[in-house]
Amino acid sequence: MTELASPRVDRAVLLALAERCQREEPGRKLDAAIAAATGWQHIHTHYGTPVGELPGYPDDWDTIPFFSTSLDAAATLVPPNRFGWTVESKVGGARANATVGRKHFGFAETEAMALCAAALKAKAA
Numbered sequence: 001m002t003e004l005a006s007p008r009v010d011r012a013v014l015l016a017l018a019e020r021c022q023r024e025e026p027g028r029k030l031d032a033a034i035a036a037a038t039g040w041q042h043i044h045t046h047y048g049t050p051v052g053e054l055p056g057y058p059d060d061w062d063t064i065p066f067f068s069t070s071l072d073a074a075a076t077l078v079p080p081n082r083f084g085w086t087v088e089s090k091v092g093g094a095r096a097n098a099t100v101g102r103k104h105f106g107f108a109e110t111e112a113m114a115l116c117a118a119a120l121k122a123k124a125a
Helices: 013-025 028-038 070-075 111-124
Strands: 001-004 040-046 047-054 085-088 096-099 103-106
Touching: 013 028, 013 103, 013 111, 028 040, 028 085, 028 111, 070 111, 096 111, 103 111
Parallel strands: none
Antiparallel strands: 001 040, 040 047, 085 096, 096 103
């Protein structure tokens, strides 16, 4: 089972990660940085019973969600009180764009990266 905890987040770190999402290529190092900044944890279970928590970075590479390449994983970053989100694919060479809560925008090479950027900006707000 995986979950995003609600730790005290550093606004500047989240905004810097959002900028990275808008200019860099997707990758596991970026996924790990997002996991660390958002408090993601992998909770190990034994037959459904939690038996321990491992921080998402850097020792748990295999279980860190693919935030930068998967829309499903990127959607877990959207704060629950932000009135939803939308993503538009790139057309004719344009960049993909995403909106979270009607006021946090992300523009990137892929839909997942655009949603990551917008969600991280919403978390920083």
